[in-house]
Amino acid sequence: MNEFLQIKLLGIFSLGMNLGWALLMIPLLPLLGFLSLGLFGKKYLKQSAGIFATLLLAASAFLSLHIAYGYFFKYGKLEGAYQKIIPIQFTWLQFSPGLSIDLGILLDPISVMMLVVVTFISLMVHIYSLAYMKGEERYPTYYSFLGLFTFSMLGLVMASNIFQLYIFWELVGVSSFLLIGYYYDRPSAVAACKKAFIITRFADLGFLIGILILSFYGGTLDFNSLIEKLTSTNSTEFKTIASASFVGISALTWALVLVFIGGAGKSALFPLHVWLPDAMEGPTPVSALIHAATMVVAGVFLVARLFPVFSMSEVALKVVSIIGIISALFAAVIACTQTDIKRVLAYSTMSQIGFMMFSLGVSGQAGESGLGFTAAMFHLFTHALFKALLFLGAGSVIHFIHSNEMKDMGGLRKYLPITHITFLIACLAISGMPPFAGFFSKEEILLAAYHHNATIYWIALATSGLTSFYMFRLYFSIFWNKEYIAHGEVHGEGGFVMMMPLILLSLGAAAAGFIPFGHFVTADGNLLESAFHLQFSIAPVALGLLGIFTAMWMYKKQNNRPDTIAHSMNSFYKLAYHKFYLDELYLFVTKKILFNLIGKPAAWFDKNVVNGLVNATGNSTVFISEKMKGFQSGKVQQYAIYFLAGVIGLAVLFIYIWK
């Protein structure tokens, strides 16, 4: 091997050499796409760039399916429990003995599941974009950014080292930045991409400090050994991190909460969510990929990855569940009032992520109590499918109508039949209607919450009702409501290339719920048989139906009911419509406080005080010499007087004073 890359082929042979390389190829193929399209795309590939990238990703998706099959059904299990396998790892940067950033691949149920989700959704988006983005000026660039994102996301989910996760975490952030800012000449897109990056960056600060704390006490950055050291209550590492405290809170909790802040930023949880709605400025397929299905769930993934450690700290878990439930409810309320269809979807994403988060928060580590964990992962999986579907459907609508606003839509079911059906399936799925995917996963979440914390359960139940309301509000507003009046030429749906991903995803959204998820993904790797309680699911389904019928009543036909209702809760409606003025608050904090109270004084201080001191040194030198040059008057007799006075003075000095 290369002398630089001392790749430790841990068990790569036990997987079979081909499988090892296959594993490596999964992230490397999108990277290849990024590099080749980024460097040569504009010149050589042009319109074939999309096909090229799609083929690479198809290969990658195929390989990850292959790996998933192998892992779940062939070699992943050891004595009934799924193992964490690290087939590839090499030292990337050694800080000190024991503390190093190792790049590697960690296979365990969640990473393999994420592998499949990421590559599959990404492939769908690639295919969809072939038609959707056709004719764009920077078509190859678009695909190269998609490649970069997919690579980073894959690196993130397969990370074997917390710092590796951080590295790819930043990379997905930047690819999201690049893709949101894809329409670079729109000022709103530029503002949105900056906002997204800066807010997640702010959250990453917490993540970074959390990593620093964990690494200091854990003495390692490697996930496996970190988890091992910090979860056994007897280890010295655990004892020190649990006993070390700052402001009365243990270092462990601090570290986990800080890490969670990082996750909350990326997953757009309250109150760090403000970037997500604005991020909808990006191309719609990108929103489907990054801001619905994959990147935004990175926070959930992070908490799940460190879940054994989280489960050691009650407080940290409590924070996770509280933030999760607040986000879920908060976003759902806002989603009911928004009129931009992508923004509704964005808030719905935030709400669903809130579901996953509090589900993790109410979970325990082992056995039955780990239901929350499984449920969160299950919901992550199903949500990826139906939310991507929703976004792609929305994209298809926007593609047809060239607008994001609900008021421009209505009655589109005749023009977009396939979109209509798939969108309906997705809406049913997200509303938790049996037998669609969302029903099963949401059911498990609610069950986990019910067992753990009644308050959370009731709020979650209410939120799930709201969910079906706003989703069907969306559905009816787009496809029913008023009749669509076509202006000029009407082109149909995007054709097969655009419809195929919708169909595939709707199949997934319809059927994914039947996967016995507890068999594969559990907190402790052991099998978890989730019992299905019929009586338990009555309440959520009933509430969901209520939501749907309310939406139908209000939006199926054009009428003034929505306005009346909005009018009757005037102030609250306004509050929700303006997203509870959080954006304004952020603007106030950044513009007023950061810029005006810190930035400006700092710049002023530098210009006037520090620089002024330097200039003052120079000026005082000039001033003094200006004064001193008067002595050099050219008048001989003056010199003589000074001289004489000097002589007399020195004489007196030497004779009488310094004898």
Add this chain to the structure above:
Amino acid sequence: MSGSTIIFYLLSILTLVSGILSVTTRKIFRAAIFLLFSLIGIAGLYFWMQYEFIAAVQITVYVGGITVLIIFSIFLTQQAGELLPKQNKNRVLFALLAAFCGFALTLLQIIQHSFNKTLESPILPTMENIGNQMLGIDENGFSLPFEVVSILLLAAMIGCIVIALRSKPTTV
């Protein structure tokens, strides 16, 4: 009170009074003449101290040479009969103060210090002794300073000529 004492005092008075007049009179030619008298008085003092050779040199060089040189330069540069410009009051006051302080300080030192004459046998400043030592190269000889002074004089002469030469108009 011997004759010698009276002569000393007379000479001192002549020297100092004509010195003072020389630096205060506002007629430049008179200043030169007072200077002449002062120098003569000094020569008298040398005679009084029985240093005849140096007294003679004083008269020839100073009285005969330098004063004449000065008078010539007065003729060359000055309109005759014109009063010298007055110095401003402050300057005079400060000069007086400085001169007086310096004078008082020096005098105080002179009075407080007692000079002791050596006990070794004196050498008389006769022409013979002076001549031998001036050109002697033994340890009492002064031939090196003598030569240095001669070179200095030469340099001064050349310098005078160079400085006083009317610079030619540079026409190339």
Add this chain to the structure above:
Amino acid sequence: MMEPGLNHVLFVSTALFFIGIFGFLTRRNLITMLMSIELVLNSVNINFIAFNKYVWPHKLDGLFFSIFIIAIAAAEAAVAIAIIINLYRSHQSIDVENTEDLKF
């Protein structure tokens, strides 16, 4: 009145010295300043001779120094007058107040 000795002579020379200084400081004409300098030099000469006579009569060093000083004074006077005349040519004046070109 006392018998004059070293101190008396030194008194005369000191007085003459400061008369010269005073003249140098107050005169505005360069030639009269030169005269003041001559007075200063002469007062020094008197000192040399006086010390030679009253303190170290066994040597002739003081006398020689006087001789050299006289020689140098002569040279100096010549150079000074050359400078003064040159100055007069260029400035049409030998007032010291006008000769202050050599400054900052």
Add this chain to the structure above:
Amino acid sequence: MNLTLLILLPLLTAVVILLMRSSVQVKWSALIGASAQFILALILFFTFRKERALGNASQMLFEIQYKWFPSWHISFHLGVDGISVAMILLTAFVVIAGVLVSWNVEKMTKEFYLLLILLSLGAYGFFISLDLFILFFFLEIAVIPKYLLIGIWGSGKKEYAANKLALMLMGGSALVLVGLLGLYFGGNENTFDLLLLSKMKIPIMVQKICFPLLFVGFGVFTALFPFHTWVPDGHSSAPTAGSMFLAGISMKLGGYGCLRVATYLMPEGAREYANIIIVLSTIAILYGAFATMMQKDLKYINAYSSVSHCGFVLLGIGMLTKTAIAGAVMQMVSHGLMTALFFAVIGMIYERTHTREVNEMGGLIKVMPFITTVLFIVGLCSLGLPGLSGFVAEMTVFMGSWQNPDPFHRVATIAACMSIVVTAVYILRAIGQTAMGPINDRYLSLQDAKWNEKLAAIILIAGIIAIGIAPFWLNDLVTPAAEVIMQKVAGK
């Protein structure tokens, strides 16, 4: 590997440039000279690695010693360790890029290139000298050309900037000189030899006096707060290559000096003043970042961000752990490459748009995709994107800093970490306003980069990416040398 080659080669280049007639000849001979330096630096790097791999564990490799001034115990003593090799590589990268970028200089071309080459000579000499006297000698060689470069080829308030820079740097050198003399006379033996001095036990009192002198003296070069004000003015007035050299090489002379001379030779002094250094550098990091936020001129943005980034160098040194010191050196290399590239890009943009005000630009992606891509890369490097060099260096500094468990160091580290957010803010503002947004019509006809600019950018980007995606080679180079320094500082 004969180290004198590193001095002789620039000297030869300078002579050849002097002999050349036309500006084309001058440019090409400078380029050939710079490439030769570049190759030489690479050869040095690989032979160094080979020697180390063969088990040559002596502290300095390729040592050469000539008697120079025997009566004062000054010898021409050269040698390199990992840190020096890293800095030499950096210099070689920046020099070749600087030469390429200045291809359009028409005013007194010969003199311009001569000064550039002289500056590189000073830098190489500085990094390889093991005798404090010649170290100082080369330091001075590296200062003077900057004055002329800014004063003659600069823009804006160039005279003011040149004076300010030269005076402040000279002031720094004066402190350095006093400190060096203190070391010379303060030790048991009068010597300027670095290795001899390092083996000597220098009295605590001498260390307490000389350490601040040397640290502040070198610190002025590397923008130690509050002696950083030459940075914004100097950088913004300098010609493009001048800014590149200034930020890419000159500022690193200071960091290297702080580490190699001040900290290494006077460990007790370093421990004594470490907290002050940390406070000052943390202030520099945050304050520089906040001040950058308010700047509107691209060069000022990069200059203030350099203050912030160089704060990490000093922070790493002040933290006094092996990892932090290694991180400081990495940050020097990384920042050198990055900031040189940033200035190069700014120069390219300025040449086209004739403005450096970010408010007046916009949408430049459309007309100059190459240049804006480079701008993106360098901006992302500056804000610490993984895969580019800035991330590696900053993370190493943070990791090293965090190894000090007391609250003071913790708070300083967290404060320094915060700068990654502020950096993101100002970098994205700058990029967003220049490259993105609607384009101004008068820029529609602008051309993208030419071959020389492309080459320069690619060379520097190669360096940045090489560190960013494979930091282990730099780490392997730097860490053993940092360990030597730390052993001395730990006093065991």
